[in-house]
Amino acid sequence: MLHSNELNIINSSIISLKVMWFTKKKVARSKKYFTDEWVGEWKRALEESELYKVKGKEWNASVLLRMDPPSPALKKESYIGFYLDLQYGECHELRYADETDRDIADVILKADESTWLTLIEQKKDPAMMIMKGSLKLEKGSLVMLTNQKQAAKALLQTAPSYEKESLDEEYISETIDKIPVRRKHISFNTTNRGLDFESFPMKLFQKAKQFGVWDPASISFEKDREDWKKLSDDEKTIIIHLSSLFMAGEEAVTLDLLPLIQTISKEGRLEEEIFLTSFLWEEAKHTEFFSRFVKEVFVERPDFEQFHKPFYKKLFYRQLPEDLNRLYTDSSPLAQLKASGTYNMIVEGTLAETGYEAYHKMLKENNLLPGLQDGIIKLKQDESRHIAYGLYLINRLLNDNSDCSAPFEKHLEELLDDATNVIHEIFEPYDVVPFGLEKEWFLNYAIKQFQQRINKLGIY
């Protein structure tokens, strides 16, 4: 808590920059959805769409867009949505669907009426709506759908939307605050209000002291070295591949956390800063752990960076440091939300959690590399506290700054797209992935993790 004099000093010296965000005003719709006229209009638009011809040129599957529960706006009670026969950029059939179409459709996408209307009117990305859990893939392959997400998006863009967009732009100004460096302390939290032991960050800190004190140097890799000698070249390659992603990932989060800690400290949030000291220490240990593992187990040091592909580089080489280091010059609530969204929600909460779960499952099922398994179990526990703090921070920021919700949501959407592309990228070099690793499992797990976090935030 800051003293009021100090707050005045800070407020008067805040450097404000005006940034313009705009949203488009909507006008009420006059025509009705899901009528014969609407279906006819859609079919015509789809047949004439040059965009769909290009984006859908590799899509050859029939699709049932199911409305669950069926909308009363559908022409007949027995109708459950729409059936589309799509072949290489062309629409051969678009009609109302009934129950019998569930057997013949290759892909079934299911959502309630309001979700379909959101997709149609706001031209949302259907792949993203699947990630968020509002659109469900009832039949078909998630891998195929995420590969064809541009086709799916272009397809829904052709559906007639009766909500017109006004040309008027509504500007919302946002103040970007640079929190000045504190040059002196006026009072101390501990001697003024007292440390809040009941606060969530302090409870996390208690757990960190209990579970986060493991030492990477005390983990034995003796059996790992023996196991390594028995592995085939392909098996070695996938372990080197995954290790190279985790190793650089842990280094990136170690290097890039500091600006967030500094921002929290400048705001005088002592309990949060106390927890963050354990957070950074743990990331440093994770970096040490992987470096020890590869040094002690791999006979020769491989070329790790050959496995860092474009989407991985985009997230870990650029986006993460950019979003975190921005806090040095812009510590506005939106900048903090973006930093935590990238760090806690996407890098830790979606990619790292999925990767570690898959890695551990693979090693355990094959009874391999016990030292690596042991470290990953401990590391996963640490990560769950980091993600819990991230959710706490995001909730706190959103509660006080509801106008940040839309731009934050957009930020997450873009990054989630990159995160799924990282998963596609991992599997690209392999025809058959050793140890039975499956892309479908990765994608499903990543989506489940993201959905759980989003539900806790309640922003969608």
Ligand SMILES: [Fe+2]
């Ligand atoms: Fe970590």
Ligand SMILES: [Fe+2]
């Ligand atoms: Fe972490």
